[in-house]
Each structure stands twice: as C-alpha cells, then as structure tokens.
Amino acid sequence: MKIEVAVGQIKPRKGEYVSNLRRLGEMFEQIEADAPETQVLVLPETVLTGYFLEGGVRDLALTRSQLFDDLLRIYRECVQRADAVLDICLGFYELGEGKYYNSALYATLTSEIAEADSDHPRASILHVHRKFFLPTYGVFDEKRFVSRGRTVEAFPTRFGTVAVLICEDAWHSISATLAALRGAQVVYVVSASPGRDFGGTHVGNVARWNVLLPGIADEHNVWVVYAGLVGFEGGKGFTGSSQVIDPWGNVLVLGSAIDECLLQATVEMEDVATARASSPLLADLEAALGDITMELEQIARNPHRA
Amino acid sequence: MNRLPILRARPLAAEADDNLNVNEPLLTEWLIAFLRDEIVRRRGFSKAVVGLSGGVDSSLVAFLLARALGPENVYGIRMPYRTSSQDSLDHAALVAKATGINMETIEITDAADGYLNLCPEADGRRRGNVMARVRMIILFDQSQKLGTLPVGTGNKTERLFGYFTWHADDSPPVNPLGDLYKTQVWALSKYIGVPDVIVNKPASADLIVGQTDEGDFGISYPKADRILCYLLRGFTALRLIEMGFPEAEVAIVKRRLDSTHWKRHLPTVAMLSSTSINDYYLRPVDY
Secondary structure, eight states: OEEEEEEEEOOOOTTOHHHHHHHHHHHHHHHHHHOTTOOEEEOOTTTTTOSOOGGGHHHHOBOHHHHHHHHHHHHHHHOOOTTOEEEEEEEEEEEETTEEEEEEEEEEEEOHHHHHSTTSOOOEEEEEEEOSSOOOSTTOOHHHHSBOOOOOOEEEETTEEEEEEETHHHHSHHHHHHHHHTTOSEEEEEEOOBOOOOSSSSOHHHHHHHHHHHHHHHHHTOEEEEEEOEEEETTEEEEOOOEEEOTTSOEEEEOOSSSOEEEEEEEETHHHHHHHHHOOHHHHHHHTHHHHHHHHHHHHHOTTOO | OOOOOOOOOOOOOTTOOGGGOOOHHHHHHHHHHHHIIIIIIITOOSOEEEEOOSSHHHHHHHHHHHHHHOGGGEEEEEOOOTTSOHHHHHHHHHHHHHHTOEEEEOOOHHHHHHHHTTOTTOOHHHHHHHHHHHHHHHHHHHHHHHTOEEBOOOOHHHHHHTOSOTTTTTOSSBOSSTTSOHHHHHHHHHHHTOOHHHHSSOOOOOSSTTOOHHHHHTSOHHHHHHHHHHHHHTOOHHHHHHHTOOHHHHHHHHHHHHTOGGGGSOOOOOOOSTTOBTTTBOOOTTO
C-alpha cells in the first residue's frame, strides 16, 4: 500500500475563514491539475483562521460537522474529475459539547459522482484529534482560550491506521509513543510554530523540530508527515518547514521556513514493517508495557512526592 | 596510575557572546518577510517611510525596507534640528545613496522652537523629548501625505533601558528591530552593507552636542547587552556576578531595566468591568 501525500504550506488571512476556505479551493484545483495522484492532503494547525486569535476563538470556532460540510462543498465546487476522492487532515478551532478546542480533523472528501459509486469511499469524518498539550507560556496562551483534549488515538483509514498530533503534542515524546502503541503507522503532525532565536544554522524552533520529527519516526518506525503554517501574525512569524519523514528518520522533502509551497511524497506503508524488523524498539516497548503502566500509575497516584 | 583525560564543560562566561550571535543571512531573510507581510499583505501598503537619523538603527531599517519593498517605495526623511550634527545629515544621505531610496529633509527647528521659545527654562531632557515628538508628528504626517506606513527603528537595548521618548520613537506601527540588541543590530548592519562610517561611530541620540548613548548609560552596549541577555533569560543578578560580570555594571543595567517597565506598555487604564479592553476583551493586534 502506498499513499500519495501532499502538504499544503500556506499563509492564512487572520480571522478570514471564508477567504481562507476559497484559498483552499484553489489548492484543490491546483492539486487536481498538477498533482492528481494525491490521496491525502495535510494542512497546518488553524489553517483556516490563523493561530493567534485570543478571544477571537469564540468568533471563529466551528463544529466538526460545520467544517466538514464547508470542506465538502468547496471540494465539490472546485474539482472536475468525476471519480475525485481526497482525504484531508487540517487544524481548526473547534466548538464541541459546549467547549472550545484546538483540533485537527481527518476526513474523506469525494465528488458527488464518486459518492454515488459503491466502489468509492464515502465522504465522512474519520477522526477529530483535540490538542492534548496546550502551550501556555511565553508567546503562547492556549489554556486561556481552549480546553485540552483527553486522548491520543489512532484510527483506521483506507490506507491503514494513522494518528494526528498538533504542535506541542509532538514536543512530548509520550504523544507519539501513545500513537504508535495504538497502532499508527503514519503520524500526521499539524503545527503553527512561531520562529524565535536566530543564532544557529536554522531558526531555533525549526532546529528543535528537525530533531523531534525524525526522532519520532526513527524511534517508532512510523512515517511522519508534518505541516507547518507560514506567514506573520502581529510580528510573530511561523516557520513552515513542512516535511515528510520515512520510518528510518530520513527527511524526504522539506518546505521553506518562510514561503508558501506544496510538498509531495509517496508514503510506502510496507517500509514500516521493514524498518521495525531491524529496529524492534516498539515491540520492546510493548513487551515492557505492563511494568511501565505500573510505574506510571504509581507516579500518578503520588504526584506530590518529595 | 593510568590517568584518564579530563574533559571539562565550558562554564558560562561573562565575556562570551554566544547568546548574542545571529545568523545574519537567515535573519535578513526573516525580517524582509516580516516587513512584506506586515506592511503589504496585512495592511495593504506598498510604501514605507522611515526617519533617517544617520545612525545605525535607521540605516539598517532603510536597507531592509529597500530590499523588502524596492528602494523606489521607501522614503527616508531627515529631520534635523539646528544643533544636529552635519555628520548625521551626511550619513543619512550616504544611506539614501547606497540603498537608492527616496530622501527628503524637513527641518524641525521652527516647529520645535515655536514651543521651546515659550519655555526657556527647559532642560536638555525636555528639549530632547520635544524634538522626538515633533519628529513623530512629521513622520506620521508625511506617511499620510505619501500614502505610506511609518516604520520604527528602536532596538531591544534601548527599549529595555527606556532610552527613548514615550509615544515618539516607539510609535510607528511596525518595527523590525525591536527584538534585536544593539550589538546584534551592528552585526546585521555590517552584513547587509550599512557603510562602515555609520556602523563604527559611537551611537548617539544627537540631541546635545557630543552626547553618546554609552556616555549616558555609564556602560558600553556590548557589556550591557550580555547582561540584559542573561537577565531576560531569568538569571539572577547574583548568578551574573558569580559568572564574572562586575557588580556595578549589573546594577546599572538592572536599575534601568526595572525602572522602565511602564514605557513598554500602553497607558494604564482604570479597570472597571469584566469586559475591560486587553484585560478581558482580548483580540490580537492583527485580528
């Protein structure tokens, strides 16, 4: 099984959901024209609104079904091919069960004709991941405006089992560990990472991602597809650097830290097993899971230990 | 005895510049993208105006703007007072020539003296503040006339020292240098091609003849920047002194930093409701 993946690294217009949705429609058109083989399109965190909204989250948050309906409508308006089918993974501010979340939706979109054909997948929401680790320090203030997700799940797609993480989720190795233990073979990471520290070869946070993402891929032998926002919001510039990393930790394609671009890569799912056969770290972890669970339970029961 | 080689970790040292080093090409590219996004994409302007003092900060901004918007879209305004040095004017002209930006000269003497003549007792500080505020008025008015956006030039060191006139030098809505220490401004200026005569001269507000920033501070910029850098990262004054920074220099920097927080904020408003702006009602600047 192969997945033809594309990553859309774009600059949203702050707070302009409708205009950003139109922009996404243009990307659907470009993909159909220039990269019709694309099966999964991954877009960054909060890509249809911008990231730093503060209280504006209340104005712009959508339910998952509102977002899905808008995506499906714009997809069907923009694509011409009768058999068009595309999985999409993107970040958005979610309103759900009376709370706001920083979430990522994974859905299948289809043309109307494809939808009517029983051989094609149905248009549907496959999963919504709610950001598990909300950065609230320095320039970040997420806990003030959104609630925390409570789970890291993997879910089946027509290409195999995958998981989605959002930005700081991936800065904690435990998140990708949970995703891999739940069976994910591809980890999609959507992010809005503001650039800071210009003393090194790369912007400081990019240097950190360049360690973290191959680390996730290499430790668990999973594919990692990373979509990073670009553009400036009130002086804070996001560092893009979208990338696709194979299960050995090799970066196969890398986007600009500043400019918009569309990345493409072929994800060979069989590479996961090949990589794991020679580096069975995940199997070792699974074997020790009972002991790790006991350790964690003990730690969790006694959080204020001396 | 079979002796092992000993490898000792390098301690943090007062004289090291590691934390102030910048990757000049990367930073230049970033700041050009910042100016394009903030001026053109977000605010819809294609042109910018900057006050050209002949100093290194405004020179660097002129170079960055010329690269970001094209020199024909940048206006550098020289705003001399009758006591301003000829060097300042000459250096500003040098920058306009080197970058190809447009240059205009608008004397502020009549405007400033129109008020100052009513206040013969005004000391140097008051006179300097009046000049800075007159320049701010002119910069904003010229920007309106030219259909441009005013761009600020204040660096991080002077912002942290409160070494600027409140609601004057700090008032332009976009500033590419505000998170760069002065020593970083110098490094970037050298890289981008600001003429040596500007980069190498002592920094001065040029409000009083012979005045220099470092003379006013009682500490050099490189020394102050190293101390500021550690203080902002959360190191205590005591730790800095242990690292080898002279106590008197740490005290100078800390006193300036601690006494000027108010200058880095908007005016204090009496909070009276649970919808108080920027306390409860929170919307970002670009929303």
